[in-house]
Amino acid sequence: MIDYRIDRGSGVPAYVQIVEQTERALRMGTLRVGDKLPTAREVVAATAINPNTVLRAYRDMEQAGLVELRRGLGTFVTRSLARPGAEDDSPLRRELTDWVARARAAGLEGADVLALVTAALDAYEHEHEHDSKPRATGDKRRRTHDRA
Structure with a gap:
């Protein structure tokens, strides 16, 4: 599972940081198709950001075809961005x-x-x-x- 880190001093909106960190994890193979993202509640507890910020990031990723929101089940990775050579053991x-x-x-x-x-x-x-x-x-x- 991914642990989001929000840098409040970066000037980058928190929802963009969530999207970028997810994309990076998808490129590195840390997240794979079928993996479940943390719930909005879990992200809020870990980062102290607004739940709507998390939901916006998840919606943006869904629109980009990276994740699927399944009501009552969670948010799941639907597409990998990994390329050969980026894996942890390459x-x-x-x-x-x-x-x-x-x-x-x-x-x-x-x-x-x-x-x-x-x-x-x-x-x-x-x-x-x-x-x-x-x-x-x-x-x-x-x-x-x-x-x-």
Whole structure:
């Protein structure tokens, strides 16, 4: 099960943080199709946010086709976002984990690591943008959203 963490100082609305954390868990394989999300009551108890905020996040994810709300039963994952290489036990994930450990040992904080990875990803995409097909209008927003 996923444990949501709300950063009140981030400037990102709590419902967006819930959606982003769920998407991240779906990409990493932490959440799988059929898994049940915590109830709104459980999320409220753990995060002290308004129940309507949780319900908005769950509705947004349902509209995106990621979850299904089953009245009286809960909210269940209906689609995975995992890609090969993102699983907990993948060699690529282990290499990245080792790299992050070296970056932290070198004195970089989490925000520094994210900035470095984002810059490297942006540079790679810029160098290879002629290799890829044109993206749909909404993809740029989604890529930025995914990096948060």
